[in-house]
Amino acid sequence: MAVFALVALLGCGVTGCGSQTSEPAASGPVESTAADHSGQAVTVEIRLAGGSVSPVNARAEARVGEPIELVVHSDTEDELHVHADPEHTFPVRAGADQRFTFRVDVPGRVDVELHEANVTVTTIYVRP
Numbered sequence: 001m002a003v004f005a006l007v008a009l010l011g012c013g014v015t016g017c018g019s020q021t022s023e024p025a026a027s028g029p030v031e032s033t034a035a036d037h038s039g040q041a042v043t044v045e046i047r048l049a050g051g052s053v054s055p056v057n058a059r060a061e062a063r064v065g066e067p068i069e070l071v072v073h074s075d076t077e078d079e080l081h082v083h084a085d086p087e088h089t090f091p092v093r094a095g096a097d098q099r100f101t102f103r104v105d106v107p108g109r110v111d112v113e114l115h116e117a118n119v120t121v122t123t124i125y126v127r128p
Helices: 002-011
Strands: 042-049 052-054 058-063 068-074 078-083 088-092 095-102 108-114 119-127
Touching (some): 042 058, 042 108, 042 119
Parallel strands (some): 042 068
Antiparallel strands (some): 042 052, 068 095, 078 088, 078 108, 108 119
8 A cells, every 4th residue: 555655646746846736727628749659759849929838738758768859939038847857957048949858767757847937838757
């Protein structure tokens, strides 16, 4: 029982950057990106335009060590924070086709957040 409780606690991903957990959930469908595991990067497209962020609360899957690429198109500055092991922070500038690539060394839940917009863009479930 204790192992199950520990796994459940770790799976909850208590890693937020701030008050985004008190924000209401986005309405509409939750987007998903499935990894094909063929050596290509898992890609997540992110748009910041006119004060709106897309996607919000999306889901993706990757494997440990697999490249993950965030492609950002933005009309404002912000900062992406990847809650992973190791953690990553990427400065977002106003501009199109900004690419940030990283790998995750430890399986689990990885939240990708925009600090100024105060939203979780996607959660990546990293498998062994």
